[in-house]
Amino acid sequence: MFARAAIPAGTHILDYKGRLITHARADRVYGDGAESGHTFLFALNRRYIVDATVGGNAARWINHSCTPNCQAVIVHHADGNPRRDRIVIEALRDIAPGEELTYNYGIVLDVRHTTRLKKLWACHCGSPACTGTLLQPKY
Template sequence: MPARFIARRSPIHGNGVFATEVIRKGEEIVQYKGTLMTHDEADAMYGDGGETGHTFLFTLNDEYIIDANRKGNTARWINHSCNPNCRAVIEESASGDPRRDRVLIEAIRTIKPGEELTYNYGIVLEVPYTARLKKLWQCLCGSPGCTGTLLQPKR
Protein backbone atom coordinates (compact mmCIF):
# COMPACT_ATOMS: atom_id res chain seq x y z
CA MET A 1 0.00 0.00 0.00
CA PRO A 2 1.56 3.35 -1.02
CA ALA A 3 2.14 6.00 1.63
CA ARG A 4 -0.59 8.65 1.95
CA PHE A 5 2.04 11.29 2.70
CA ILE A 6 5.72 12.02 2.24
CA ALA A 7 8.26 14.21 4.07
CA ARG A 8 10.28 16.74 2.07
CA ARG A 9 11.54 20.33 2.25
CA SER A 10 8.78 22.78 3.15
CA PRO A 11 8.17 26.38 2.13
CA ILE A 12 6.91 26.97 5.70
CA HIS A 13 9.91 25.71 7.66
CA GLY A 14 12.60 23.04 7.23
CA ASN A 15 10.96 19.71 6.48
CA GLY A 16 7.24 19.24 6.05
CA VAL A 17 4.77 16.46 5.34
CA PHE A 18 2.74 16.47 2.13
CA ALA A 19 -0.29 14.46 1.06
CA THR A 20 0.32 12.05 -1.85
CA GLU A 21 -3.38 11.28 -2.24
CA VAL A 22 -6.70 12.80 -1.18
CA ILE A 23 -7.19 12.66 2.59
CA ARG A 24 -10.81 13.14 3.62
CA LYS A 25 -12.08 15.30 6.48
CA GLY A 26 -12.13 13.29 9.72
CA GLU A 27 -9.61 10.68 8.57
CA GLU A 28 -6.84 9.65 10.94
CA ILE A 29 -3.56 10.29 9.12
CA VAL A 30 -0.75 9.26 11.45
CA GLN A 31 0.12 8.68 15.10
CA TYR A 32 2.73 11.04 16.57
CA LYS A 33 5.42 8.70 17.90
CA GLY A 34 8.58 9.01 19.93
CA THR A 35 10.09 8.18 23.32
CA LEU A 36 7.78 8.55 26.31
CA MET A 37 9.18 10.67 29.14
CA THR A 38 7.92 12.54 32.18
CA HIS A 39 7.67 16.33 32.27
CA ASP A 40 10.54 16.43 34.79
CA GLU A 41 12.71 14.29 32.49
CA ALA A 42 11.93 16.63 29.57
CA ASP A 43 12.79 19.70 31.67
CA ALA A 44 16.07 18.10 32.76
CA MET A 45 16.97 17.17 29.18
CA TYR A 46 15.73 20.24 27.28
CA GLY A 47 15.04 22.96 29.88
CA ASP A 48 11.63 24.46 30.51
CA GLY A 49 11.86 27.99 29.09
CA GLY A 50 11.18 27.35 25.42
CA GLU A 51 14.47 28.94 24.44
CA THR A 52 15.06 27.05 21.19
CA GLY A 53 12.09 28.03 19.02
CA HIS A 54 12.05 24.41 17.84
CA THR A 55 10.67 21.30 19.44
CA PHE A 56 9.69 17.72 18.75
CA LEU A 57 8.13 17.43 22.21
CA PHE A 58 4.39 16.82 22.40
CA THR A 59 2.53 16.98 25.72
CA LEU A 60 0.54 13.77 25.99
CA ASN A 61 -1.11 14.29 29.38
CA ASP A 62 -0.37 15.59 32.89
CA GLU A 63 2.29 12.93 33.41
CA TYR A 64 3.98 12.30 30.07
CA ILE A 65 5.49 13.91 26.99
CA ILE A 66 6.35 12.27 23.66
CA ASP A 67 9.90 13.09 22.53
CA ALA A 68 10.03 12.62 18.75
CA ASN A 69 13.74 13.55 18.80
CA ARG A 70 14.17 9.94 19.91
CA LYS A 71 12.41 7.18 17.95
CA GLY A 72 10.14 9.72 16.26
CA ASN A 73 8.30 9.09 13.01
CA THR A 74 7.34 11.24 10.02
CA ALA A 75 4.64 13.02 12.07
CA ARG A 76 7.39 15.08 13.74
CA TRP A 77 7.88 16.96 10.46
CA ILE A 78 4.28 18.23 10.28
CA ASN A 79 4.53 22.01 10.50
CA HIS A 80 2.44 24.51 12.44
CA SER A 81 -0.09 26.75 10.72
CA CYS A 82 -2.47 29.42 11.97
CA ASN A 83 -4.94 28.05 9.37
CA PRO A 84 -4.33 24.28 9.68
CA ASN A 85 -5.84 21.42 7.71
CA CYS A 86 -5.25 18.89 10.52
CA ARG A 87 -5.55 18.69 14.28
CA ALA A 88 -3.83 16.69 16.96
CA VAL A 89 -6.17 14.52 19.01
CA ILE A 90 -5.19 12.95 22.33
CA GLU A 91 -6.71 9.48 22.55
CA GLU A 92 -6.87 8.33 26.15
CA SER A 93 -6.16 4.69 26.81
CA ALA A 94 -9.23 2.55 27.46
CA SER A 95 -7.35 1.01 30.39
CA GLY A 96 -6.81 4.43 31.98
CA ASP A 97 -3.03 3.97 31.85
CA PRO A 98 -1.60 7.41 30.90
CA ARG A 99 1.49 5.67 29.45
CA ARG A 100 -0.77 4.19 26.76
CA ASP A 101 -2.44 7.45 25.66
CA ARG A 102 -1.74 8.36 22.02
CA VAL A 103 -1.56 11.46 19.84
CA LEU A 104 -3.29 11.09 16.49
CA ILE A 105 -3.18 13.58 13.64
CA GLU A 106 -6.47 13.81 11.75
CA ALA A 107 -7.75 15.88 8.84
CA ILE A 108 -10.16 18.72 9.72
CA ARG A 109 -10.97 19.24 6.04
CA THR A 110 -10.31 17.42 2.79
CA ILE A 111 -6.63 17.65 1.85
CA LYS A 112 -5.54 17.49 -1.80
CA PRO A 113 -2.48 15.64 -3.14
CA GLY A 114 0.60 17.85 -2.88
CA GLU A 115 -0.85 19.94 -0.05
CA GLU A 116 1.26 20.31 3.09
CA LEU A 117 -0.22 18.84 6.28
CA THR A 118 -0.33 21.34 9.13
CA TYR A 119 -1.83 21.71 12.59
CA ASN A 120 -1.81 24.40 15.27
CA TYR A 121 0.89 23.42 17.76
CA GLY A 122 -0.92 25.18 20.61
CA ILE A 123 2.35 26.09 22.35
CA VAL A 124 1.83 27.75 25.73
CA LEU A 125 4.95 28.53 27.76
CA GLU A 126 4.99 29.14 31.50
CA VAL A 127 7.43 32.05 31.13
CA PRO A 128 6.42 35.60 30.13
CA TYR A 129 6.05 36.14 26.36
CA THR A 130 8.76 38.65 25.57
CA ALA A 131 9.36 40.12 22.13
CA ARG A 132 12.49 37.95 21.94
CA LEU A 133 10.51 34.74 22.66
CA LYS A 134 7.81 35.67 20.17
CA LYS A 135 10.50 36.18 17.53
CA LEU A 136 12.21 32.93 18.52
CA TRP A 137 8.85 31.13 18.09
CA GLN A 138 8.07 33.02 14.87
CA CYS A 139 5.34 31.57 12.66
CA LEU A 140 6.09 31.40 8.94
CA CYS A 141 2.85 29.75 7.80
CA GLY A 142 1.90 32.66 5.55
CA SER A 143 -1.85 32.27 6.08
CA PRO A 144 -3.95 35.48 5.89
CA GLY A 145 -4.74 35.28 9.63
CA CYS A 146 -1.21 34.41 10.75
CA THR A 147 -0.51 35.59 14.30
CA GLY A 148 3.22 35.80 13.63
CA THR A 149 4.07 33.41 16.47
CA LEU A 150 3.57 29.76 17.37
CA LEU A 151 2.89 30.86 20.96
CA GLN A 152 -0.76 30.71 21.93
CA PRO A 153 -2.52 32.99 24.42
CA LYS A 154 -2.10 31.81 28.02
CA ARG A 155 -5.18 30.12 29.45
Protein backbone atom coordinates in the same frame (compact mmCIF):
# COMPACT_ATOMS: atom_id res chain seq x y z
CA MET B 1 5.04 16.88 4.81
CA PHE B 2 2.73 16.71 1.80
CA ALA B 3 -0.30 14.62 0.95
CA ARG B 4 0.37 12.15 -1.88
CA ALA B 5 -3.29 11.22 -2.22
CA ALA B 6 -6.61 12.84 -1.43
CA ILE B 7 -7.40 12.63 2.30
CA PRO B 8 -11.06 12.94 3.34
CA ALA B 9 -11.97 15.07 6.36
CA GLY B 10 -11.81 13.14 9.60
CA THR B 11 -9.19 10.66 8.42
CA HIS B 12 -6.76 9.42 11.04
CA ILE B 13 -3.54 10.08 9.14
CA LEU B 14 -0.93 8.87 11.60
CA ASP B 15 0.11 8.93 15.24
CA TYR B 16 2.75 11.29 16.58
CA LYS B 17 5.28 8.77 17.86
CA GLY B 18 8.40 8.88 19.98
CA ARG B 19 9.76 7.82 23.33
CA LEU B 20 7.81 8.73 26.44
CA ILE B 21 9.58 10.91 28.95
CA THR B 22 8.31 12.71 32.01
CA HIS B 23 7.93 16.49 32.03
CA ALA B 24 10.72 16.70 34.61
CA ARG B 25 13.09 14.71 32.40
CA ALA B 26 12.22 16.82 29.36
CA ASP B 27 13.09 19.94 31.35
CA ARG B 28 16.43 18.42 32.37
CA VAL B 29 17.33 17.26 28.87
CA TYR B 30 15.96 20.12 26.78
CA GLY B 31 15.61 23.05 29.16
CA ASP B 32 12.19 24.45 29.90
CA GLY B 33 11.17 24.45 26.24
CA ALA B 34 11.03 28.19 26.23
CA GLU B 35 14.70 28.14 25.35
CA SER B 36 15.05 26.24 22.11
CA GLY B 37 11.90 27.11 20.21
CA HIS B 38 12.40 23.98 18.12
CA THR B 39 12.11 20.57 19.60
CA PHE B 40 10.30 17.40 18.74
CA LEU B 41 8.42 17.39 22.04
CA PHE B 42 4.69 16.99 22.31
CA ALA B 43 2.90 17.09 25.67
CA LEU B 44 0.83 13.91 25.90
CA ASN B 45 -0.75 14.33 29.32
CA ARG B 46 0.09 15.63 32.78
CA ARG B 47 2.69 12.93 33.28
CA TYR B 48 4.35 12.35 29.92
CA ILE B 49 5.78 14.05 26.88
CA VAL B 50 6.31 12.30 23.57
CA ASP B 51 9.90 12.94 22.50
CA ALA B 52 10.10 12.33 18.76
CA THR B 53 13.86 12.91 18.79
CA VAL B 54 14.05 9.22 19.68
CA GLY B 55 11.80 6.77 17.87
CA GLY B 56 9.85 9.52 16.15
CA ASN B 57 8.01 8.99 12.88
CA ALA B 58 7.07 11.26 9.99
CA ALA B 59 4.56 13.13 12.14
CA ARG B 60 7.42 15.17 13.58
CA TRP B 61 7.97 16.80 10.18
CA ILE B 62 4.45 18.23 9.98
CA ASN B 63 4.68 22.00 10.19
CA HIS B 64 2.62 24.39 12.27
CA SER B 65 0.05 26.61 10.56
CA CYS B 66 -2.32 29.25 11.86
CA THR B 67 -4.95 27.87 9.44
CA PRO B 68 -4.18 24.16 9.62
CA ASN B 69 -5.78 21.35 7.63
CA CYS B 70 -5.11 18.80 10.37
CA GLN B 71 -5.41 18.66 14.13
CA ALA B 72 -3.56 16.73 16.79
CA VAL B 73 -5.94 14.91 19.11
CA ILE B 74 -4.94 13.28 22.38
CA VAL B 75 -6.70 9.96 22.66
CA HIS B 76 -6.82 8.81 26.27
CA HIS B 77 -6.69 5.07 26.67
CA ALA B 78 -9.76 3.49 28.20
CA ASP B 79 -7.72 1.73 30.91
CA GLY B 80 -6.52 5.07 32.30
CA ASN B 81 -2.83 4.21 31.91
CA PRO B 82 -1.17 7.51 30.89
CA ARG B 83 1.57 5.57 29.06
CA ARG B 84 -1.03 4.27 26.63
CA ASP B 85 -2.48 7.62 25.58
CA ARG B 86 -1.85 8.51 21.95
CA ILE B 87 -1.49 11.60 19.81
CA VAL B 88 -3.46 11.20 16.62
CA ILE B 89 -3.12 13.50 13.62
CA GLU B 90 -6.49 13.87 11.90
CA ALA B 91 -7.60 15.69 8.76
CA LEU B 92 -9.78 18.69 9.65
CA ARG B 93 -11.12 18.95 6.12
CA ASP B 94 -10.75 17.29 2.76
CA ILE B 95 -7.10 17.57 1.70
CA ALA B 96 -6.04 17.46 -1.94
CA PRO B 97 -2.95 15.65 -3.25
CA GLY B 98 0.11 17.90 -3.03
CA GLU B 99 -1.20 20.00 -0.14
CA GLU B 100 1.12 20.45 2.80
CA LEU B 101 -0.17 18.87 6.00
CA THR B 102 -0.21 21.24 8.96
CA TYR B 103 -1.67 21.52 12.42
CA ASN B 104 -1.69 24.16 15.10
CA TYR B 105 1.06 23.24 17.58
CA GLY B 106 -0.92 24.91 20.34
CA ILE B 107 2.18 26.01 22.21
CA VAL B 108 1.25 27.46 25.59
CA LEU B 109 4.07 28.72 27.77
CA ASP B 110 3.51 29.54 31.41
CA VAL B 111 6.09 32.28 31.33
CA ARG B 112 5.68 35.87 30.18
CA HIS B 113 5.82 36.30 26.41
CA THR B 114 8.93 38.41 26.17
CA THR B 115 10.21 39.90 22.92
CA ARG B 116 12.89 37.22 22.83
CA LEU B 117 10.35 34.41 23.20
CA LYS B 118 8.09 35.92 20.57
CA LYS B 119 11.03 36.00 18.18
CA LEU B 120 11.99 32.43 19.04
CA TRP B 121 8.46 31.21 18.39
CA ALA B 122 7.69 33.46 15.40
CA CYS B 123 5.36 31.93 12.82
CA HIS B 124 6.05 32.15 9.10
CA CYS B 125 3.26 29.89 7.93
CA GLY B 126 2.19 32.30 5.19
CA SER B 127 -1.51 32.10 5.97
CA PRO B 128 -3.44 35.37 5.49
CA ALA B 129 -4.70 34.76 9.04
CA CYS B 130 -1.20 34.17 10.46
CA THR B 131 -0.94 35.50 14.01
CA GLY B 132 2.84 35.83 13.65
CA THR B 133 3.51 33.51 16.56
CA LEU B 134 3.22 29.86 17.51
CA LEU B 135 2.39 30.89 21.07
CA GLN B 136 -1.25 30.57 21.94
CA PRO B 137 -3.05 32.82 24.42
CA LYS B 138 -2.80 31.58 28.00
CA TYR B 139 -5.99 30.26 29.49
